[in-house]
Amino acid sequence: MAKNYSSEISNPLSSNHEDYLKAIYILETRGEQVTNSVLSEYIGYTPASATNMVKKLAQMDLVIYRPHQAVALTPTGRRVALEILRHHRLLELFLHKTLDIPWDSVHEEAERLEHVISEALEDAIAASLGYPKVDPHGDPIPSKNGEVSHTPGHPLSQSEAGRTYRLVRVLSQEKERLAYLGELGLHLNAEVHLREQAPFDGPMLVEVAGEEHALAADMAALLQVVPASAE
Amino acid sequence: MAKNYSSEISNPLSSNHEDYLKAIYILETRGEQVTNSVLSEYIGYTPASATNMVKKLAQMDLVIYRPHQAVALTPTGRRVALEILRHHRLLELFLHKTLDIPWDSVHEEAERLEHVISEALEDAIAASLGYPKVDPHGDPIPSKNGEVSHTPGHPLSQSEAGRTYRLVRVLSQEKERLAYLGELGLHLNAEVHLREQAPFDGPMLVEVAGEEHALAADMAALLQVVPASAE
DNA sequence: AATAGTTTTTAGCCATGGCTAAATTGTATC
DNA sequence: GATACAATTTAGCCATGGCTAAAAACTATT
Numbered sequence: 001m002a003k004n005y006s007s008e009i010s011n012p013l014s015s016n017h018e019d020y021l022k023a024i025y026i027l028e029t030r031g032e033q034v035t036n037s038v039l040s041e042y043i044g045y046t047p048a049s050a051t052n053m054v055k056k057l058a059q060m061d062l063v064i065y066r067p068h069q070a071v072a073l074t075p076t077g078r079r080v081a082l083e084i085l086r087h088h089r090l091l092e093l094f095l096h097k098t099l100d101i102p103w104d105s106v107h108e109e110a111e112r113l114e115h116v117i118s119e120a121l122e123d124a125i126a127a128s129l130g131y132p133k134v135d136p137h138g139d140p141i142p143s144k145n146g147e148v149s150h151t152p153g154h155p156l157s158q159s160e161a162g163r164t165y166r167l168v169r170v171l172s173q174e175k176e177r178l179a180y181l182g183e184l185g186l187h188l189n190a191e192v193h194l195r196e197q198a199p200f201d202g203p204m205l206v207e208v209a210g211e212e213h214a215l216a217a218d219m220a221a222l223l224q225v226v227p228a229s230a231e
Numbered sequence: 232m233a234k235n236y237s238s239e240i241s242n243p244l245s246s247n248h249e250d251y252l253k254a255i256y257i258l259e260t261r262g263e264q265v266t267n268s269v270l271s272e273y274i275g276y277t278p279a280s281a282t283n284m285v286k287k288l289a290q291m292d293l294v295i296y297r298p299h300q301a302v303a304l305t306p307t308g309r310r311v312a313l314e315i316l317r318h319h320r321l322l323e324l325f326l327h328k329t330l331d332i333p334w335d336s337v338h339e340e341a342e343r344l345e346h347v348i349s350e351a352l353e354d355a356i357a358a359s360l361g362y363p364k365v366d367p368h369g370d371p372i373p374s375k376n377g378e379v380s381h382t383p384g385h386p387l388s389q390s391e392a393g394r395t396y397r398l399v400r401v402l403s404q405e406k407e408r409l410a411y412l413g414e415l416g417l418h419l420n421a422e423v424h425l426r427e428q429a430p431f432d433g434p435m436l437v438e439v440a441g442e443e444h445a446l447a448a449d450m451a452a453l454l455q456v457v458p459a460s461a462e
Numbered sequence: 463a464a465t466a467g468t469t470t471t472t473a474g475c476c477a478t479g480g481c482t483a484a485a486t487t488g489t490a491t492c
Numbered sequence: 493g494a495t496a497c498a499a500t501t502t503a504g505c506c507a508t509g510g511c512t513a514a515a516a517a518c519t520a521t522t
């Protein structure tokens with residue numbers, strides 16, 4: 001169980017503690033107020049359980065908790081969350097690139113592995129991948145000292161018709177959704193030509209690898225793109 | 232948590248359950264009577280805890296338990312144990328070959344990973360390694376349907392002086408011991424020339440990669456060798 | 463076969479971290 | 493400001509799986 005969330009933390013954290021911290025981090029970066037209900041729904045436990053755990057995390061100085069207020073990570077809590085997130089995303093990329101695990105499956109696998117890899121293994125994986133910056137979904141991989149690079153792009157749904165874009169990030173981890181996108185050829189870095197956008201948030205007509213597809217607006221909203229370099 | 236110890240098992244097993252089954256399997260194959268004290272000492276918990284867990288495993292039909300008797304794995308229990316052992320050894324080899332993790336470190340890393348990899352990942356690892364038969368210590372990797380190949384060789388301590396052997400297995404997972412052997416050049420498949428064996432179980436004089444070393448008898452007893460092919 | 467010594471089991475404690483149900487607090491409306 | 497409704501917290505239950513200490517059961521010796 002040799003973890004190394006450094007100095008500050010005395011007793012080792014369980015997978016569960018780590019999952020809560022990661023959840024809080026993700027919800028925070030989404031800009032949401034991390035209320036008990038938001039957190040408990042995200043993490044899939046009852047509100048009572050979430051309160052319980054949050055109190056414990058507060059005792060360990062990993063979060064700041066005031067009754068009836070949104071939770072917030074402390075600097076230490078954020079460091080732990082980022083370490084786990086780094087594990088997660090490194091693992092996703094590793095599984096995808098080194099073992100050809102499809103991009104729609106890496107998330108759930110990494111979800112378990114992220115809690116049990118040592119620092120040494122984390123380092124070895126990062127080195128073998130050439131210290132990558134993003135995972136197979138385009139999500140940024142936090143650096144070892146907790147920096148998260150800003151990812152560029154804007155939603156395909158808010159893009160100009162008639163232009164070609166490159167897919168740089170997919171804001172979803174849902175297996176089915178990712179599998180569907182994969183079938184359409186919409187992998188990371190795929191080029192998408194936006195033919196037209198139906199009005200009133202209607203579907204979009206896109207061309208990927210020579211094939212034309214209709215894409216629901218809510219799906220397109222999850223696709224972060226940048227103008228294709230060829231343009 | 233999607234495991235697939237097939238049909239027979241209803242609720243998923245914890246890492247702990249799996250560790251117990253693996254321990255029982257290993258002790259059984261050592262030819263030992265798996266009594267409560269042997270088991271509890273091996274697994275590092277008190278005898279009372281071991282009794283407790285063994286009873287639970289018995290309820291799940293994974294072991295046969297009669298008070299005051301040695302425990303024995305049921306066919307299902309053995310299948311689970313072998314699956315975990317397969318995970319463990321595949322992971323050891325994978326970590327060593329693909330990520331250059333030293334052979335003295337792979338054991339503890341695999342010890343945690345073995346419980347959380349999916350069947351799909353297990354398969355991908357096995358495929359990427361070309362369906363290997365042994366791990367970095369020469370321990371056999373159980374096949375997917377639970378077959379364990381017999382490993383050849385005899386202890387270096389019971390070998391003939393003046394001959395050259397090839398190291399095919401090391402019967403130890405101790406980090407320090409393996410690190411020491413590694414420094415001596417005694418990796419898997421290394422060639423060892425046995426110069427002489429001091430009487431009364433004294434140390435042996437061996438030559439590895441052009442260098443001469445004295446080797447304690449108890450250390451040599453852990454080294455399984457076969458005559459070098461060149462001979 | 464009785465006793466001594468060891469091994470194993472039982473009984474019962476503890477912490478963890480889910481849960482439900484009830485109480486409380488906060489918020490919004492009249 | 494009272495009242496209704498939602499969100500949160502508290503209280504207390506449960507299972508898990510360690511633990512210690514005590515009881516029970518085996519084994520060996522005289």
